[in-house]
Structure formats: C-alpha cells, structure tokens
Amino acid sequence: xxxxxxxxxxxxxxxxxxxxxxxxxxxxxxxxxxxxxxxxxxxxxxxxxxxxxxxxxxxxxxxxxxxxxxxxxxxxxxxxxxxxxxxxxxxxxxxxxxxxxxxxxxxxxxxxxxxxxxxxxxxxxxxxxxxxxxxxxxxxxxxxxxxxxxxxxxxxxxxxxxxxxxxxxxxxxxxxxxxxxxxxxxxxxxxxxxxxxxxxxxxxxxxx
Numbered sequence: 001x002x003x004x005x006x007x008x009x010x011x012x013x014x015x016x017x018x019x020x021x022x023x024x025x026x027x028x029x030x031x032x033x034x035x036x037x038x039x040x041x042x043x044x045x046x047x048x049x050x051x052x053x054x055x056x057x058x059x060x061x062x063x064x065x066x067x068x069x070x071x072x073x074x075x076x077x078x079x080x081x082x083x084x085x086x087x088x089x090x091x092x093x094x095x096x097x098x099x100x101x102x103x104x105x106x107x108x109x110x111x112x113x114x115x116x117x118x119x120x121x122x123x124x125x126x127x128x129x130x131x132x133x134x135x136x137x138x139x140x141x142x143x144x145x146x147x148x149x150x151x152x153x154x155x156x157x158x159x160x161x162x163x164x165x166x167x168x169x170x171x172x173x174x175x176x177x178x179x180x181x182x183x184x185x186x187x188x189x190x191x192x193x194x195x196x197x198x199x200x201x202x203x204x205x206x207x208x
Contacts (some may be wrong), residue, residue, distance in 0.1 A: 047135070057134055068141045071148055078148045079159040085144050086166045090173060092136050096188070097177055104185035124188055181207035 050057055070077055128136075147153045181187070 028086070031147045035186055051131055054130070061134055061137055064145075066143050068145045068148075071145060075128055075148060075154075077154045078144075079157050079162060080155045081144050081153055082145050082159075083157075083162045083166060084144075085140050088140050089137065090166075090170055092128060094173060094177060096126055097181075098188070099186060100125040101126050103186065124186065126188065187198045 059111055126133075
C-alpha cells in the first residue's frame with residue numbers, strides 16, 4: 001500500500017513536467033506566428049519611414065516598373081500578366097482620382113466639396129490615399145515579376161489585341177471620370193487654400 005502511494009506521488013511531478021513541456025506556447029506553430037509578426041512589424045516600420053520621401057518613393061516605383069518590363073521584353077511572353085496588371089492599375093487610378101465621399105450621395109446631406117466661392121475651403125480627400133496608391137503599384141509589379149518565373153502563367157495570346165483593348169478601356173474610363181469631375185466641380189488635387197475674388201483697388205486716400 002505504501003509503495004503504491006509513493007509511486008503515485010512520484011509520478012505526479014513527471015506528468016506536470018510533460019504537460020508543461022507540451023504547452024501551446026512552445027509549439028512550432030506559435031514560433032512561426034511570432035516570427036511572421038516580427039517580420040510584419042519590421043516591414044511596417046520601414047514603410048512608415050518612407051512616407052515623407054514622396055519623390056524617392058516614386059523613383060523606386062519607376063525602377064520596379066522598368067525592371068518588370070525589361071523582364072517581359074527579354075522573355076517575350078507573359079502578356080496576360082501584363083494585361084491583368086494594367087486592369088488593376090486602371091482601378092487604382094480611378095480610386096486615386098475619386099473623392100472619399102460620393103458627391104452625388106452627399107448632395108442630400110449638404111455636400112463635402114465646396115461648390116461656391118463663399119464655401120469654406122476643404123482639401124480634397126481621396127478614396128485611395130497616395131501612399132496606398134504607391135504601395136499597391138509596387139506590390140502589383142513585384143507579384144507580376146515573380147509570376148514570370150513560372151511557365152504556367154505564360155498563356156499564349158496576341159498582345160496587340162490586349163494592348164488595343166486596354167487603351168480603349170482606359171480612354172472610356174477616364175472620359176467618364178472627367179465628366180464626373182466636371183459635373184460635381186471637383187479637382188483631385190489640393191493646392192492649398194484658394195483665394196477667391198479680386199483685391200479691392202487702392203483709393204486716392206490710401207495712395208496719399
């Protein structure tokens with residue numbers, strides 16, 4: 001009886017050690033999750049540091065675009081990927097040029113954009129901010145560049161037809177966007193507070 005009791009007591013710490021060793025906090029999945037979280041934090045920190053450097057960011061974007069097109073030119077293929085990137089860029093441009101609040105819907109609530117000279121100045125707020133616009137373009141071309149290394153994505157197409165169709169789609173979409181801008185009288189760029197009206201002409205008293 002005493003030996004059985006002693007064995008039961010001595011087995012309890014062993015079970016506790018085994019259970020603590022197999023805790024979820026030390027599992028490989030959690031280690032991978034912590035690593036991914038650390039990488040995402042580092043990536044976000046680097047992106048935040050590039051926010052004020054607008055010119056250098058767009059120069060880097062231009063370099064990425066040129067690298068992609070050089071790659072497509074050298075391999076002479078993957079035109080369907082280029083077409084898909086073009087359609088995606090067209091959607092980004094429309095979101096970049098569109099206001100955050102729909103002017104047609106805001107007419108019933110007083111509007112968010114000034115339409116008269118007496119209205120208070122309000123800066124243009126985009127549906128897609130400039131930084132996200134830049135980052136989306138970078139990601140699109142990086143993903144497209146990576147896909148050019150897989151033959152499965154090299155679908156044989158006649159690229160002049162795709163180019164002609166994209167140009168027509170771009171023309172029609174931009175014409176509709178410009179008509180929308182003219183109809184609701186907004187410009188998708190902010191140049192600081194505008195001064196309306198002319199300054200009063202100096203009187204004879206003030207000239208003296």
